[in-house]
Amino acid sequence: MDPENQTMVTEFYFSDFPQFEKGSLFFFIPLLFIYMFIIVGNFTIFFAVRLDVRLHNPMYNFISIFSFLEIWYTTVTIPKMLSNLVSEQKTISFVGCLLQMYFFHSLGVTEGLVLTVMAIDRYVAICNPLRYAVIMTPRLCIQLTSGSCIFGFLMLLPEIVWISTLPFCGPNQIHQLFCDFEPVLRLACTDTSMILVEDVIHAISILTSVSIITLSYLRIVTVILRIPSGESRQKAFSTCAAHITIFLLFFGSVTLMYLRFSVTFPPLLDKAIALMFAVLAPFFNPIVYSLRNKDMKEAIEKIFCSQKMFSVSGS
Numbered sequence: 001m002d003p004e005n006q007t008m009v010t011e012f013y014f015s016d017f018p019q020f021e022k023g024s025l026f027f028f029i030p031l032l033f034i035y036m037f038i039i040v041g042n043f044t045i046f047f048a049v050r051l052d053v054r055l056h057n058p059m060y061n062f063i064s065i066f067s068f069l070e071i072w073y074t075t076v077t078i079p080k081m082l083s084n085l086v087s088e089q090k091t092i093s094f095v096g097c098l099l100q101m102y103f104f105h106s107l108g109v110t111e112g113l114v115l116t117v118m119a120i121d122r123y124v125a126i127c128n129p130l131r132y133a134v135i136m137t138p139r140l141c142i143q144l145t146s147g148s149c150i151f152g153f154l155m156l157l158p159e160i161v162w163i164s165t166l167p168f169c170g171p172n173q174i175h176q177l178f179c180d181f182e183p184v185l186r187l188a189c190t191d192t193s194m195i196l197v198e199d200v201i202h203a204i205s206i207l208t209s210v211s212i213i214t215l216s217y218l219r220i221v222t223v224i225l226r227i228p229s230g231e232s233r234q235k236a237f238s239t240c241a242a243h244i245t246i247f248l249l250f251f252g253s254v255t256l257m258y259l260r261f262s263v264t265f266p267p268l269l270d271k272a273i274a275l276m277f278a279v280l281a282p283f284f285n286p287i288v289y290s291l292r293n294k295d296m297k298e299a300i301e302k303i304f305c306s307q308k309m310f311s312v313s314g315s
Helices: 025-051 058-075 078-086 094-127 129-135 138-155 157-164 181-185 195-225 230-258 267-291 294-314
Strands: 011-014 091-093
Touching: 011 094, 025 058, 025 078, 025 267, 025 294, 058 078, 058 094, 058 138, 058 267, 058 294, 091 094, 094 129, 094 138, 094 157, 094 181, 094 195, 094 230, 138 157, 157 181, 195 230, 230 267, 267 294
Parallel strands: none
Antiparallel strands: 011 091
């Protein structure tokens, strides 16, 4: 196509959201409830860890950081989904789409790195308990957390900058629930074979994290099975159960979404995987960490009890 005759796309249209009169309210209400639960639940975990001195240790520190990231991770996409369900104009600007992709994936990569750090922390705690306090110092925890955030937000920057230079001159309909690399790149009016290199880089980073976490927990399970005391063994297993559950939810959906390369799924299944990845996995995070952890439950109860006492004294 002659560059002079190209009409550059300035906004994208989410074509797969139902119209309000066609029952979109049935999707809006549960999604709004899920989003509110994610925000309240993860904020509760974050403040419970910060306010309870018993939880001031590396494991709970990483849990609180992961919960804090989940809040912003879902805020990048879900409010726009809610807006698209009730608005007639289901559009997003070109810059807005780039920013949504950047923050969604940067926060996702950071979460994956934090999960990897959490697995290493549990590995040291269970497999090398006598040296745990010496190895997992507050300084190292800060370095690991900061490094995860810096790497997560720098890793995606070259890809977003590259996409921003591509010409978009044809159709502008995104067949997905939010802006993502593959649906957006399909709309570019140029050769996007370079994205294969980016796919390989993403695959390597995902598989590296999965390998480290898997090997850590295999070693942890081996050590736990050797513990002679049944009570100690049960306590060690319960400590890791929440981490393993979140790991399977997060990386299971990531694998289905981004490690399929040329494999294509039916559109409905594709959107179901996107929902699991962007909405359902964050939804289960506060449930898993609050229900399966005695110390966390006590810290959360203390927050609500103190609020109740404050409201009673105020009245």
